[in-house]
Amino acid sequence: MEEPVIELHGIRKSYGKKEVLKGIDLSIGKGELFGLIGRNGAGKTTIFKIILGLSDYKDGELRIGREGESIEEGRKRIGFFIGLNFFPYLDARGNLEYYRTLKNIPDRGEVDRVLKVIGLDTEKGKFSTFSLGMKQRLGIGNALLGNPEILILDEPVNGLDPQGIADVRHLVQTLNHDYGMTVIISSHILGELQHTAHRFGIVNNGVIAKVVTQEDLMAADRTVRLRVDDLPRAKKALQDAGVPILEETQEAGSLEEYYFHLLEETDHA
Amino acid sequence: MLNYLAADIKRIFRRIPRLIVILLLALILLGVMGVTRLMGGEPASYANNIGTYIGVLSFAVGLTELLAVFGDDFRAKSMQAAIGIGISRPQVVVSKLLEMMLMSAIDLVFFGVVAVALVGAFSAGLDAGQLITIVLELLVEWIRIISFTNLTMILMFFMQSTGLGTLLYLALQIGFLNLAIGAMALVPGFSNLHIDSFTLTTFLDAFKEALLAGKCDFSALLGILVYFAAGLTASILVFRKRELEF
Numbered sequence: 001m002e003e004p005v006i007e008l009h010g011i012r013k014s015y016g017k018k019e020v021l022k023g024i025d026l027s028i029g030k031g032e033l034f035g036l037i038g039r040n041g042a043g044k045t046t047i048f049k050i051i052l053g054l055s056d057y058k059d060g061e062l063r064i065g066r067e068g069e070s071i072e073e074g075r076k077r078i079g080f081f082i083g084l085n086f087f088p089y090l091d092a093r094g095n096l097e098y099y100r101t102l103k104n105i106p107d108r109g110e111v112d113r114v115l116k117v118i119g120l121d122t123e124k125g126k127f128s129t130f131s132l133g134m135k136q137r138l139g140i141g142n143a144l145l146g147n148p149e150i151l152i153l154d155e156p157v158n159g160l161d162p163q164g165i166a167d168v169r170h171l172v173q174t175l176n177h178d179y180g181m182t183v184i185i186s187s188h189i190l191g192e193l194q195h196t197a198h199r200f201g202i203v204n205n206g207v208i209a210k211v212v213t214q215e216d217l218m219a220a221d222r223t224v225r226l227r228v229d230d231l232p233r234a235k236k237a238l239q240d241a242g243v244p245i246l247e248e249t250q251e252a253g254s255l256e257e258y259y260f261h262l263l264e265e266t267d268h269a
Numbered sequence: 270m271l272n273y274l275a276a277d278i279k280r281i282f283r284r285i286p287r288l289i290v291i292l293l294l295a296l297i298l299l300g301v302m303g304v305t306r307l308m309g310g311e312p313a314s315y316a317n318n319i320g321t322y323i324g325v326l327s328f329a330v331g332l333t334e335l336l337a338v339f340g341d342d343f344r345a346k347s348m349q350a351a352i353g354i355g356i357s358r359p360q361v362v363v364s365k366l367l368e369m370m371l372m373s374a375i376d377l378v379f380f381g382v383v384a385v386a387l388v389g390a391f392s393a394g395l396d397a398g399q400l401i402t403i404v405l406e407l408l409v410e411w412i413r414i415i416s417f418t419n420l421t422m423i424l425m426f427f428m429q430s431t432g433l434g435t436l437l438y439l440a441l442q443i444g445f446l447n448l449a450i451g452a453m454a455l456v457p458g459f460s461n462l463h464i465d466s467f468t469l470t471t472f473l474d475a476f477k478e479a480l481l482a483g484k485c486d487f488s489a490l491l492g493i494l495v496y497f498a499a500g501l502t503a504s505i506l507v508f509r510k511r512e513l514e515f
Binding site for chain 2: 015045049052053054055056072073074075076078080082083085086087088089090094097098099101102103104142
């Protein structure tokens with residue numbers, strides 16, 4: 001893993017008497033595309049809120065950005081999409097202009113660039129008239145304003161149609177691969193996340209139960225697919241070990257299966 | 270912090286309902302003065318009545334700007350976005366107060382100019398003394414708006430909404446809290462404490478009275494500043510560790 005840009009060590013957080021985070025240890029490397037998964041209420045959004053300074057934490061340490069930087073300075077490197085922070089009476093351009101000023105981005109063309117990326121460049125209506133998909137896209141656009149080094153996306157594909165989901169996946173992968181942007185993304189659509197991220201943190205019972213990579217998933221469930229020209233004969237032949245195998249492909253196990261298996265294991269531990 | 274301020278000011282100027290209210294208030298001012306003129310009111314009386322008009326207008330101005338500055342922000346949760354990109358929470362609180370100061374000052378200057386122009390249109394004009402009185406009235410009303418907003422902010426930052434804060438603002442503006450405290454002073458045991466002498470409204474009224482008489486009541490000014498510092502500190506403290514939702 002490259003030099004970490006976000007590190008959480010032993011972060012604990014309670015809501016009243018209920019402890020939701022019981023010591024989160026997580027390290028995200030520069031240029032990584034990291035997926036955060038867990039049940040509803042597992043604490044994924046709370047982890048994001050702690051990183052962004054919107055939620056206080058009891059114990060532990062948090063570091064963002066480069067070595068020696070303050071947390072506030074580090075936060076300036078983050079673009080995020082957690083909720084829809086927009087004014088209903090402004091259009092897409094007006095809302096992004098608001099955030100361009102807030103983020104102190106001098107380039108006036110930045111809003112046009114982002115509107116094109118998210119496909120809202122010809123949209124004139126007010127935010128209040130947007131469909132959920134358009135709102136989600138504007139939220140992602142806001143996160144992209146100013147080309148941040150780190151991108152935090154909390155359930156960015158909620159409400160999007162299959163094409164929208166594919167577009168977001170392509171966008172996230174391009175930003176990570178071509179621009180070296182560090183991306184942390186959470187989603188309930190595990191199959192989708194598996195196609196997007198490189199490494200996955202599984203949040204369960206207030207801790208990061210496991211961090212797994214694509215390679216781990218592949219090793220965890222070794223499925224061998226055989227293509228033969230005569231299946232019954234092949235089966236028999238296989239038994240006798242006499243029929244040649246025309247194609248053999250090794251596929252990664254499903255993240256979804258791995259996740260539920262791990263939840264079951266940790267719940268009973 | 271200044272970026273947050275600039276972004277919000279630009280945003281507020283694009284808020285159509287706010288512009289409508291401001292224009293409506295200007296029309297009401299025109300209407301009241303026009304009707305007074307039609308009913309045969311003495312031209313000189315306009316100047317004397319301006320203080321009353323400004324008082325009523327500042328009440329509406331404060332409420333309008335309170336909803337524009339705080340209400341939209343709480344609803345859109347843009348405050349969370351500002352904190353997420355590295356603006357500290359105390360800076361958010363101070364920015365909001367500065368916004369309120371700036372927006373109410375712009376509105377009051379606008380109404381001051383409109384009022385003076387109307388006096389000019391309806392009568393022979395104002396002498397220097399009347400003009401100074403109008404400026405002082407505007408200044409005192411501006412201080413009143415800021416002082417009440419400052420106290421209201423404690424509740425708004427705690428609740429993360431404008432609902433109860435707006436009610437508190439109204440209670441302060443109409444003097445309801447001062448009346449309640451005045452009534453408490455009648456209760457045996459409380460009367461010796463003279464609590465009613467230490468309310469913000471009492472200090473503001475004393476300061477205004479002295480200022481319009483050409484003096485400065487330093488003890489009233491000190492009282493206002495103490496309330497101001499205490500209110501701002503309390504807002505920062507209640508907001509410091511508040512859980513912010515998206």
